[in-house]
Amino acid sequence: RIVYINGEFLPETEAKVSVFDRGFLFGDGIYEVTAVLGGKLIDSALHMARLERSVKEIGGFLPVSTEEIVAIERRLMQENGLSEGLIYLQYTRGAEDRNFLWSEGLQPTLVLFTQAKKLDHSKILENGLKVKIVPDQRWERRDIKSVCLLPQVLAKRIAADAGCDEAWMVEDGFVTEGASSTAYIVTADGKIITRANSNTTLPGCTRAALLQVAAEQGLTVEERPFSVEEAFAAVEACLTSASNFVVPVTSLDGKPVGTGKPGPVVKRLRELYMENALKTAI
Numbered sequence: 001r002i003v004y005i006n007g008e009f010l011p012e013t014e015a016k017v018s019v020f021d022r023g024f025l026f027g028d029g030i031y032e033v034t035a036v037l038g039g040k041l042i043d044s045a046l047h048m049a050r051l052e053r054s055v056k057e058i059g060g061f062l063p064v065s066t067e068e069i070v071a072i073e074r075r076l077m078q079e080n081g082l083s084e085g086l087i088y089l090q091y092t093r094g095a096e097d098r099n100f101l102w103s104e105g106l107q108p109t110l111v112l113f114t115q116a117k118k119l120d121h122s123k124i125l126e127n128g129l130k131v132k133i134v135p136d137q138r139w140e141r142r143d144i145k146s147v148c149l150l151p152q153v154l155a156k157r158i159a160a161d162a163g164c165d166e167a168w169m170v171e172d173g174f175v176t177e178g179a180s181s182t183a184y185i186v187t188a189d190g191k192i193i194t195r196a197n198s199n200t201t202l203p204g205c206t207r208a209a210l211l212q213v214a215a216e217q218g219l220t221v222e223e224r225p226f227s228v229e230e231a232f233a234a235v236e237a238c239l240t241s242a243s244n245f246v247v248p249v250t251s252l253d254g255k256p257v258g259t260g261k262p263g264p265v266v267k268r269l270r271e272l273y274m275e276n277a278l279k280t281a282i
């Protein structure tokens with residue numbers, strides 16, 4: 001695989017980051033994951049806008065423009081023959097002798113690589129995902145897509161050990177979001193509920209694109225927190241992320257959601273999202 005690092009396209013074995021990189025020492029960095037389908041980037045503008053915002057929120061600066069980043073992504077897709085999968089981007093504040101305070105003008109580190117992966121999700125769409133409920137143990141700026149992912153790493157471990165595919169994190173009795181996804185339930189009266197964007201969750205790009213098409217189709221989406229009890233009483237549930245698009249959740253903490261089978265509302269959301277994603281891919 002050819003990867004991008006600080007202006008160069010190199011074989012992955014030759015691409016090196018300093019042991020003094022602040023991403024390594026402090027988790028002082030930001031990331032993005034963008035899906036590629038049919039050789040095109042999905043929701044690219046949303047991911048670039050969120051990247052710019054995250055970097056600004058930590059007082060950093062991007063060493064290249066977002067237009068240049070898209071060009072880098074295209075070149076990586078071409079070099080690696082990637083038509084379906086993911087592009088991972090990581091920005092860190094850069095490398096210098098260890099000190100909590102950073103030096104002004106420090107040159108950031110920028111790394112991008114591709115991950116080939118089939119994104120058809122046919123088995124998941126048939127059976128749905130199993131979700132484990134875990135406490136949300138993260139910081140209070142979850143709107144920043146920080147590389148400090150230890151709480152999510154541990155939450156995913158707990159979920160996997162319980163035979164689940166994803167963890168939904170809970171704070172004060174309410175679901176915040178998935179360890180790497182946005183959480184939704186569908187109520188008995190057909191409302192789609194997902195938390196509003198705030199510092200308590202990451203503003204999902206897939207969420208933004210989905211809510212836009214759902215609104216255009218006149219579907220009722222309520223942006224508010226939902227409790228764990230509401231989730232257990234839901235008739236359907238789903239999650240969204242760049243790597244899953246929209247997929248059904250059919251089991252919560254070992255209990256079936258609704259019939260325990262993927263339902264019509266989530267199926268429709270998936271179709272609406274995919275149609276728009278393919279239409280707007282670049």
Ligand code: PLP
Nearest residue numbers: 180181182202204205206241242
């Ligand atoms: N919430 C968290 C905590 C995430 O890590 C992610 C994606 O990794 C999401 C939500 C979904 O965001 P997106 O749809 O932009 O992938």
